[in-house]
Amino acid sequence: MSQNVKNVMAEARKEGRKKLLEHESMALLEAYGIPLAPYFFIKDETEVELAAKKVGFPAVLKVVSPDIVHKSDVGGVIIGISDIAGMKEAVGKIKENVKKNQPDAKIVGFLAQKMLPKGGVEVIVGGIRDPVFDATVMFGLGGIFVEIFRDVSFRIAPITENEALEMINEIKSRKLLEGYRGDTPKDKKAIAEIIVKAGKLLYENKEIKEMDINPVIAYDKGAYAVDARFILSV
Ligand SMILES: Nc1ncnc2c1ncn2[C@@H]1O[C@H](COP(=O)(O)OP(=O)(O)O)[C@@H](O)[C@H]1O
Ligand SMILES: [Mg+2]
Numbered sequence: 001m002s003q004n005v006k007n008v009m010a011e012a013r014k015e016g017r018k019k020l021l022e023h024e025s026m027a028l029l030e031a032y033g034i035p036l037a038p039y040f041f042i043k044d045e046t047e048v049e050l051a052a053k054k055v056g057f058p059a060v061l062k063v064v065s066p067d068i069v070h071k072s073d074v075g076g077v078i079i080g081i082s083d084i085a086g087m088k089e090a091v092g093k094i095k096e097n098v099k100k101n102q103p104d105a106k107i108v109g110f111l112a113q114k115m116l117p118k119g120g121v122e123v124i125v126g127g128i129r130d131p132v133f134d135a136t137v138m139f140g141l142g143g144i145f146v147e148i149f150r151d152v153s154f155r156i157a158p159i160t161e162n163e164a165l166e167m168i169n170e171i172k173s174r175k176l177l178e179g180y181r182g183d184t185p186k187d188k189k190a191i192a193e194i195i196v197k198a199g200k201l202l203y204e205n206k207e208i209k210e211m212d213i214n215p216v217i218a219y220d221k222g223a224y225a226v227d228a229r230f231i232l233s234v
Contacts, residue, residue, distance in 0.1 A: 001010065003176045009207060009232070015066075018209075018232050021047040021113040025228040032201045033195050035224045042214065043109040052084050053110035058115040061090040063098055068106040069229070070186050079115055080096055080191045087112065103125075106208040116224060121176055121186050122215035123223075127157075127202040129210075129233070139167040139195055141176060142215045149173070157199030164192035164199075183190040190223040191216065209233040 009026045020028070023041035028093060040054035041064065052059070063076030071077045075097025078090040093109060098105055122142030130136045133156045153170040168174060168188050173193050179185040185230035196217055202211050210231040216223050 004028075004031045005205065009205070012232060013234065016067050018234075019066055019069070020230040020232070021066065021108065022062060023109075025033045025230050027110070028205075028226075028230065029198075029203065029225050029228055032197045032234050034197050034201075034213075035222060037224050037226045038114040040112045041109055042112060042222075045088050048084055048087045048091065048112075051110075052087060052180045055114045056080050057111050059087060060113045061087060061094065062111045062227075063094050063105075063107055063111065064109045065098070065105045065107050065113050067100070069104060071227075074098055074105070081115070113226060116217050116226060117219075119184075120217035120219045120223075123177075123191060123218055125198045125211075125213040125216055125225075126152075127198060127208075127211035129202070129206075129208065130142070131155075135199065137167075137195060138201065139164075139191075140171060141173045145171075145173045155195075155199070159201040160200040161189075161192050161196055164195035165189075167195060168192060184220040186218040187221055187223055190221075191218050194223055194225065207232050207234050 004027050035129050038055045040041055040051045042051045059081040060079045062071050071173040081087050081090055124140050124142055124146055128136050135157035137157055138154050139150050140146040145151045149174050153167040176187055177186040177231050208230055212229040213225050215223045
């Protein structure tokens with residue numbers, strides 16, 4: 001286990017938190033070699049210049065809070081930020097939104113992220129610790145495909161790249177990854193590599209109870225995680 005992973009887990013335990021913070025989740029993915037949108041954690045608007053230097057524009061700003069599960073549901077995600085003034089404004093706007101929609105939530109800071117280009121397909125790599133099968137990984141397409149159609153596939157970790165490709169090819173909505181209506185086919189190998197690495201992450205870190213990498217944005221070349229939620233059991 002890398003030092004980074006140990007530090008993240010120790011910090012959460014020390015603070016008695018079951019949910020990892022956004023930048024902690026990103027650090028975990030990074031430690032397992034999962035490609036990410038560049039990110040930088042800031043505590044408030046005084047650090048916006050630094051964040052801009054680290055991630056560039058266009059950027060996305062997200063609330064970081066131990067109490068918020070679905071950030072966009074409370075107005076905690078602002079995309080399409082094009083300059084420093086816009087990022088400062090986004091800090092204020094997110095604070096306002098959270099105050100209105102979830103007044104008791106504690107804001108510990110903000111995650112600035114490079115905004116990935118349009119033209120990708122959003123997929124989900126999830127995971128649970130099953131009492132019988134232990135680390136179990138789920139794959140599906142983002143949005144309605146998982147939430148309404150339950151069009152998902154499962155494998156028990158550790159997962160080989162071939163098994164990961166099977167998971168991708170098993171779902172009905174895979175056609176959306178294969179060049180639907182003139183769209184370019186998406187990089188299944190890159191998605192499969194993320195599934196394998198996420199499986200390893202869940203398999204090796206027994207204190208993780210739930211994992212939800214949602215979304216991973218898949219392009220014709222490459223796939224990148226932009227959001228992840230980890231729930232610990234201790
Ligand atoms: N870095 C990014 N680049 C492009 N789109 C993004 C990025 N981050 C988030 N999004 C979009 O915003 C949505 C919500 O952001 P996300 O971080 O997943 O928050 P949450 O799931 O907590 O609401 C994502 O599903 C994606 O469509
Ligand atoms: Mg998300």
